[in-house]
Amino acid sequence: MTREILAEASVWVTRLHSHSRSRAMERECLAWQAQSAAHRLAFERCTDTWQEVGGLTRAQIQAAVSDPPHRAGSWGSRAGHAALALTTLCLAVVFAVILWPGDTYSTGVGEQRVIVLADGSRMTLNTSTETRVRLTDSQRSVTVKHGEALFEVAKDAGRPFVVSVTDSEVVATGTAFLVRSTPPGESAGEAFNVTLIEGQVIVKRAGGAMQSATDAPVVMAPGERLRVGHSAGTLRQGAEQARVDRPQLDRLLAWQRGFAILDDTPLPDAIADMNRYSKVQIALADSTALRSLRISGSYRTGDNEGFAHAVARLHGLVVTPREGGLELSASPADAASIRN
Template identity: 70%
Template sequence: MTREILAEAAVWVTRLHGPERSRAMERECLAWQAQSTAHRLAFERCTDTWQEVGGLSRAQIQAAVGKRRSAGSLRGRAGRVAVGLAMLCLAAVSVVLLWPGHTYGTGVGEQRMIILADGSRMTLNTSTEARVRLTDSQRTVTVEHGEALFEVAKDAGRPFVVKVADAQVVATGTQFLVRSTPPAEVAGDAFGITLIEGQVTVQRSAGSAHGVPEAPVVMAPGERLRVALSLSAARQAPAQIRLDRPQLDRLLAWNRGFVMLDGTTLPEAVAEMNRYSRVPITLRDQETLNALRISGTFRTGDNNAFAQAVARLFDLVVTLRDGGLELASK
């Protein structure tokens, strides 16, 4: 059980004992606990702490712990649990607030929801890394690579800034999606920002000649801002931005464990499925297969089922090769 999980558990307990408790919040908490045994035990530990210490103030708890350390005056299980777990739970909350920064990440096929100390939620998709820094004046998250869904707690005095590539997204209380692709892997968009609700302002710092900042873009709900990076200019500033209105259900399907495809070319569909699996799919006979398009909903991480479905649909052959799956014409 890590300090990080304990910190998240402490925030959950605090929120559930607050005035904004709701059935939706309870369901989200249960989903958080279901992520692992460590999550469940951390929640139980912080709940026990809350019940044990009752009306004790933080100063009283700290004084009691100091007394215990210096004189060993507290004896028995009740004393150890009431003081030890109280400090563990409350210190966990303090750790999130006081750390100068922390990096969160997910592996291939992993998804993770993190509750920040300000109450904001950050849900990381597969193969994602994000750095968080919370101060008294600003809340900052840097998405190094991957995809993250942000549900920002309102705090007019502390803007919530998400940095991705050469841009930053500024919000005070809203919900939006950020997806970033490392330069070495770019085949289309370098990054994309989708606003689900509320309002955000996107400012690029080096999108125009001579590094002159571009005019900020104020996005409306339902809009997606995308920045493409041409392969011939991989080390230069990304091209101009594009705005469109995608199907939000399709973009957020990963949060439910699915990939939704709608007339997607087979290479693009394979690339998307490969994000969630350590059993990659490759294509042989590129000239023939590149023209194929596929629609449907597929479970993330199940590349075998996807490959078999595509093979049946287009009369292809699936072969096990080098630890992965190869799709080829008959």
């Protein structure tokens, strides 16, 4: 993105906020933005800056309107002077995007958040999620540090959309997919999974390096989920390291409606999933005795007390309040019958 493009963008912003705004001017501005992704990004950044600083003075606006945008590249013109303050701010914003590590977006326990990125892509964060976003002229990059996020990517063939998770990258140009990064020990050693909802994505080792034939990129089809284990901390296509299945998408996306849908899920995994959404944590008094129990049904996320009592009624367990949450346990007789 050049200074000339930023200067032109700043003039368009000032003209559109003046009394002389017209439909013809709007069409001309859209045509100018259509010239390249750099033009669109410059206009978006200058618009954001305008809103943050509350606009320029009337004199600056009138000076900007007096000259056409193509002259703004010359700092001696009236439009150049009029847009100088705004362009300086735009330069600071844009270069911060290019040089700074990126914007961080996160959610707390039980919180969800929708972020519309500057390129038009949507990023929906589930509970306890942290991401870092960095947009440049050549690439759109997001790092999922932990948690779960749904990406609805705006089409831009010239700028791939790359999501980094653990040691791997999910590469797309215009599609929708779900990424979940799982802490060690939370779910049977699974490091992360990627579910493709529509379009196509390629999952590969970060940086494109291949250390063996099993490190080859995975090209996913809609409806598929790639599940990668923690072992060795790498993406591999071996049966024990990574596997592809076809889950029920409605179940995976139920958190957007405030529900967790469980389907014959082992009780420890069901509890781990529900604990993601609530500060009232559920623990098993005897995980060895209860791990064989299975849970199915639709449960409201964040209502761990209701979930614990529902499970207790289903399997004849006991719910006991404890510091920081609840404990599920079985009587000695029930524990013995479960083991047998």
